[in-house]
Amino acid sequence: MDKFIVQKSCPLKGRVKVSGAKNSCLALMAASLLTDEPIELSNVPDLVDVRTMAQVLENTGVEIDRSGPGKLRLDSARAKGLKAPYDLVRKMRASCYVLGPMTARKGKAEVSLPGGCAIGQRPIDLHLKGLSMLGAEITTSGGYIYVRAERLHGARINLAGQHGSSVGATINVLMAATLARGVTVLEGAAAEPEIIDLARMLGAMGAKVEGAGTNTITVEGVTSLGGAAHTVIPDRIEAGTFAVAAAITGGNVVIADCSPEHVQSVTDLLENLGVIIEKGRKTLLVKADGQMPSFEISTQPYPGFPTDMQAQFCALATQAEGRSVIEENIFENRTLHVPELARFGADIAVSGRKIIVRGPTYLSSAPVMASDLRASAALVLAALVADGTSEIHRIYHLDRGYEHLEIKLARIGAKIMRVSA
Ligand code: UD1
Numbered sequence: 001m002d003k004f005i006v007q008k009s010c011p012l013k014g015r016v017k018v019s020g021a022k023n024s025c026l027a028l029m030a031a032s033l034l035t036d037e038p039i040e041l042s043n044v045p046d047l048v049d050v051r052t053m054a055q056v057l058e059n060t061g062v063e064i065d066r067s068g069p070g071k072l073r074l075d076s077a078r079a080k081g082l083k084a085p086y087d088l089v090r091k092m093r094a095s096c097y098v099l100g101p102m103t104a105r106k107g108k109a110e111v112s113l114p115g116g117c118a119i120g121q122r123p124i125d126l127h128l129k130g131l132s133m134l135g136a137e138i139t140t141s142g143g144y145i146y147v148r149a150e151r152l153h154g155a156r157i158n159l160a161g162q163h164g165s166s167v168g169a170t171i172n173v174l175m176a177a178t179l180a181r182g183v184t185v186l187e188g189a190a191a192e193p194e195i196i197d198l199a200r201m202l203g204a205m206g207a208k209v210e211g212a213g214t215n216t217i218t219v220e221g222v223t224s225l226g227g228a229a230h231t232v233i234p235d236r237i238e239a240g241t242f243a244v245a246a247a248i249t250g251g252n253v254v255i256a257d258c259s260p261e262h263v264q265s266v267t268d269l270l271e272n273l274g275v276i277i278e279k280g281r282k283t284l285l286v287k288a289d290g291q292m293p294s295f296e297i298s299t300q301p302y303p304g305f306p307t308d309m310q311a312q313f314c315a316l317a318t319q320a321e322g323r324s325v326i327e328e329n330i331f332e333n334r335t336l337h338v339p340e341l342a343r344f345g346a347d348i349a350v351s352g353r354k355i356i357v358r359g360p361t362y363l364s365s366a367p368v369m370a371s372d373l374r375a376s377a378a379l380v381l382a383a384l385v386a387d388g389t390s391e392i393h394r395i396y397h398l399d400r401g402y403e404h405l406e407i408k409l410a411r412i413g414a415k416i417m418r419v420s421a
Helices: 022-034 048-058 093-106 125-133 167-177 193-204 236-248 260-272 307-317 337-343 373-385 396-401 405-411
Strands: 002-007 013-017 039-042 063-068 071-075 082-084 108-112 137-141 144-148 156-158 183-187 208-210 216-220 228-231 252-256 276-279 284-287 296-298 322-327 347-351 354-359 367-369 389-393 415-420
Touching: 002 373, 002 396, 013 405, 022 039, 022 048, 022 071, 022 093, 022 167, 022 193, 048 063, 048 071, 048 093, 048 396, 082 093, 093 108, 093 125, 093 144, 093 167, 125 137, 125 144, 125 156, 125 167, 167 183, 167 193, 167 216, 193 208, 193 228, 236 252, 236 260, 236 284, 236 307, 236 373, 260 276, 260 284, 307 322, 307 337, 307 354, 307 373, 337 347, 337 367, 337 373, 373 389, 373 396, 373 405, 373 415, 405 415
Parallel strands: 013 252, 039 228, 082 108, 156 183, 296 322, 367 389
Antiparallel strands: 002 389, 002 415, 039 071, 063 071, 108 144, 137 144, 183 216, 208 216, 252 284, 276 284, 322 354, 347 354
C-alpha cells in the first residue's frame, strides 16, 4: 500500500493547475447510458473513482475509449440492463448513479445496496423515492436494489432530506427524468456546480432542463437523447485544498485552470482571515503570511461552505490564533481526521456536531492514517507545517479524488514523496 513521506515545507510558491472535477465527471459518465450515441468528455481527471465508474459502465457493455490524455469516449449503444456488483459499489457510492439513466433507457437496473461508509450512514432513500415517484417499481433482495419501469412518467418530487438537498439524488433523478413522459419538477434540488455541469451536457444531448443551479429544476421529458462533446468543469474542492495549502504554509500560489466563482465561500473566508486573494477569470492568487485569527464555519449545501473542505479547514485552524469552531451539518460522522490531527499535536476535539480547535499549535511530525478522501488531504496539509518527517498511510483514499496530488504539491515546493510499500 502506498504512503506519503512529507517534510515541513513552508512557504509553498508557484503555480499549480486544477484538474477536472471528479464529482462532475462521475455523473457525466453515467449520463452516457441515456443515449446510444457517443459521449466525448474532455478534462477528465486521472483518478481511481473515474476508473471505477468506467468499470461499472463497461460491466454493462458500454465501450469506453481513453482517446488521449484527459479524454474519454463512451459509447452505450450496446449497453444491456445493468447489474452493478457489490465489489464495485462498495468501492464507490456514486456507482448508484447508473440506476436513473439505465432505468430510463432500458427499463431496468440492478445495483448492489451501497451500505455505510467512513463518514456516516449515507442512505440512498432519496434517490429511490425520486425514481419511484417517476413510476419505477423498486424491490430489494439479497443486498441488491432492483428497479423496473416500462416508461417513466413526469412527477413533482421533493428531494430535500433531513440534511438538506442531496447532490447524488438530484443527479440520479434528473437523469431519469430526461427520458420520462411529461414534465418533472424537482423541488429541494441540490444547486451544486456539478449539477449545472450535468444539466449543460444533458441540454447538449437534447434534454429539456431548466433551473439547474437553483433548488427547483424542471425537466420536460423527450423520447430519446443524442451524443455530445463536453468539457468537465474544474474541481472546486481541489482548488480549495490548494488555497488552504498556500494559506497554511504562508505561501504565494497561483491556482490555475479553476473557476473562482465555485470556491467563493472558501476564498471569502480566507480573505476574512487576512489572506490575500486575487481572482482572475480562471485563476486564483492566494498569498498569506501564515498568521491568521480563529474562525467559525458551518458546512452547508452549495453555495454555503462545502463539507468537502471541512477537514482541510480543521488543519488550517491548528495554525490560527484562538478558538475555532467548525460545524459539520451534512455528514454525521465526518470527524475521523480529528484524532489523526491530534497525533501531530493539534489541540482539537469533537463536541456534538462541532469540532473545536485551539491554535496556533506547534505541530510535530507523526505517522498518521488517512480515513477518507478529504480527511487525507487535511493530513497532508498538517504535515506540510509539522516539524520533521511525517508518514501518511492509506493514501489510496487520496488517489480516489486528487489527481497526482504529490506531484502538483512538489512543483510548488512541497517536500512530499510517494513510497510504495
Ligand atoms: C456528494 C459528493 C460528496 C459531497 C456531498 C455533499 C459526489 C460523488 N459526492 O455526495 O463529495 O461531500 O455530495 O456535498 O458527488 N442523504 C440522505 N438520503 C439520500 C441521499 C443523501 O439522507 O438518499 C443525506 C446524506 O446522508 C447526507 C446529505 O443527505 O447527510 C447530503 O448527501 P448527498 O448530497 O446526497 O451526498 P452525495 O451525493 O453522496
